[in-house]
Each structure stands twice: as structure tokens, then as C-alpha cells.
Amino acid sequence: MEDDDSRVDSYRLERARFYDRQLAGIDRPDVDYYRRLANDVDGSVLEIACGTGRVYLELLAAGVDVDGFDLSADALSVLRENAAERDLEPSVWTADATDFETDRRYDLAICPFNAVQNLPTIDDQLSALESVHDALAPGGRFVFDVFVPGFDVICETYGEWETKSTEYRGEAHEVRTRTRMADEVEQRFAVETELYDSSGSLVFAEDDRLSMLPKRQIELLARASPFSDWAVTGDFSDEPIEDGHSIQVWKLVV
Template sequence: MKDQNGSYRTERARFYDAQVGAGDRDDVAFYRDLATSVDGPVLETACGTGRIYLELLAAGVDADGFDLSPDALAILREHAAERGLDPSVWTADLADFAVDRAYALATCPFNALQHLRTVDAQLAALESIHDALEPGGRFVFDVFVPGFDVICGTYGEWQTRAVDHRGVEHELRTRTRIVDEVEQRFDVETELYDSDGERLFAETDRLSMLPKPRVELLARQSPFADWSVTGDFGDEPIADGDTIQVWELRRAE
């Protein structure tokens, strides 16, 4: 999904924006409600094309954002202009960034932390985010729960379905496969074909599994003072059967 500079290519970014924007996830309302409840500015890391970030702006939140992809941010700015919003976003790397203000809340939605595939990169991101927060500030993010039924049942096989893209039916092919069992790394391959069978793009996301014990160990090694985890954007502790981990890490007062 990224070129050699880590950026979404333009066609892939527009496809991602349309497909994910049309999805049905509970994260938009969750992060909007969270952002409107804090007393201070909010930073959305890996904000992408603005699916969540623009809803924060529309709700009156003093929100900044960044992403590694200039193409994604260009689409975010287009959407903002259409809605009369004034975004404050820039290009930066989640594993190595600095800011010039202190935030009451930082967020990292939709598995974005899983794009950091090494412990060093993951810890570097937590340190950068910790340093961006004011005393007592919070970092909230979500990653999926690795499901063995899904991994055993679908990983390694191409999945094909018809999708609408720019008002025309296209064929979408995706395959998720484990590429390093020891390091728990996996690739998500995405290909899009038009009605004539011409391939519009072929991209690969390279990610890392982050099961709950791994995230807890990262939190323990990070500068954060304490943490908690709930399931599926609810307010109950995560339990067997939940598919999404929602973590909150807190900076000391």
C-alpha cells in the first residue's frame, strides 16, 4: 500500500478512502466522543484521508493530525475544503516525530500501530507520543485481536469480490498471509482490476501481529505511567470473543 517512501500511491489512496469510508465501524463515534470529552487539544496520529480526523474538526475539536502519506493527506484536504473545514495536518513518521505543543489526547485508530513491525519502532512510537502529551495526557489506540479461526480459515488464499470504484464495478483481490511465523509478521496484498481485466494497482501492506500480551509488554517498557484495555469500543475489560483491543495509556501527572 506504500511506495518506497512509505506513501500511499494516489489511486490506492482514493480507493482506500472510498472503501473504508463506506464501512461500518464503531470507531468514528468512539474517537469523536473521546475527543470532545477532553479539555485540551487532540493529536490524531496516522490520520490517513481523514475518516475520523475530519469528524473531530466538524465537532469543534482543536485537533491536529499527521500521516506518512502525502497522497492520503491531499485527499483529506480535499474533503476538508468540501466541508468548509480547516485542517492542521502534516507529513510525519509515527515512529519518529516531534510536535511544538502539548496534547491532552493522542489517538492512533484502525490498526495503524501494526504497520510498525519491530519492537524498536513500536517503542519509539510510544516514546514520541508520550513526549507529545501534557502531564496526565492519554494515548488511545485500537488494534485487532488475532483470531485463529480467521487465520486458519482464510490466510494464504486469494479472496475476490466485486466492488464499486468511481461508479464502475471493479474486481478486488486480497490475500493475507503469514510471512514470518517467528516474528509474527504478515502481509496484506491488494489488487484492483477494471471491467476489462486491467490491473489498476497492486499493493502490499506489511504488518505485525499485536496480541494483548505483546502490547502490555510494550506498555511496560514505555514511559507511560499506567494503562488499561477494553474490547470492541465498549467500556468493559477485554474478554474472550472481542475482536478489537482498545488501549488507553496514560502519562504521569
């Protein structure tokens, strides 16, 4: 049993390292967007599901008073390694978004890059909103982004494996990914990822389950939450969301 548990932990840490390296190469406007929001507040900032620090470390490097937490201890290990390479001192801890408490009250809480979609049930989603609300100071805001479910993308790409060659740890690897509907009634989907080294040996395999969150469902969640007001814009533009936008950016106000 000890060997099996150790292998699972190794897979998860390896996955966190690979995920971090892959994200380093993406061009997504969310970092600049959240950095601007964070610089505009006078008080402290909390990042929920900060992962390996793609957004968090940029806020910290910009001088923002920012804390963060994530459910994955392995992701936070990678974040701390990245912080050490940049001579940054992070304030992060392991916690569950559905049930967390903080000693501080923040002026801004953020949850970037679809992380809210990892909450599987309505109860989990509402619990997370309540926990975030309790962590905010009066007038504080919770800002998060999720994608707009695109039926053309679902019809054309879901269910199909995609294989790409990539470099990892200085060696050639092959990564296979597939997104598929896991539960059509509950609108849950799975993202499967497999990484193989140059000899064809499996490095890790993960199956993440996420929730589709169309605009109307999030609005219903906001209405049922303790937040007093909310608004949604599209594609980090600060413009009202409309057909054609691929990203929902929600701002909930205490």
C-alpha cells in the same frame, strides 16, 4: 526512471483514493468512540496515522481542536480534498510515528483502526510510544485500537484470495485481496490488494506488511514505555477485555 517513479506515485495516490471510498461504506464504532473521547477533553487532540481522514474529519467537524499526521503524503492529499468538500480546514502534516516532534502538548492522542500494527519492529513500537509520550501534556492519554488475533480466522481465511466486484469512479472494478502469514517467527503478516478496471487492466497492486500484536506483547511494550499507567478494554465498550472480544482498545496515561 522518471516514468517508473511517476507510475508508482500514481498507484499510491490511486490506492489512497480507493481506500478512502471503500472505508466510507463501513460501519465501525470507532468514529463515535474517538469523537466522544475527544469531546471529553478540554485541550487539543492529535491523531497519529490519520490517513485520508475517516476519523480525523469527523472530529474536526464536531468542533474538536485536532491536529493530525500521516506517513503517506498521498493519503493526506485525499484528506485535504475531502476537507475542502466539507468546508473544513485541517491541520495535518507528513511525519513518521516513530520519530516526530510537535510544538504543542496534547491532552489526547489517538491512533485508530490497527494503524499501530504498521510498526514492524519492537524498536519502532517503543520509539513511537516515546514520541507520543513526549507530545502529550501531563495527565494526557494515548488511546489506540488493534485487533485480537483470531486463530480461527487465520486458519480459515489466510492464504486464500478473495475477489469482489465493486464500483469505483462510477465504473465496475474488481478487487482481489489476500491476507497471509509473511513471517511466522516474527508474527508478521501481509495484506495484498489488487484493483482491476472493467477491461482487466491493473489499477494498483499493494503489499502491506503488518505485525500481530496480542495483548501480552502490548502490555510488555507499555511496561517498557515512559507511560505511567495503562488499561485495555474490548470492542469500544469500556469493559475489561475478555475472550470473545475482537478489538483491543488501549489507554496509556502520561
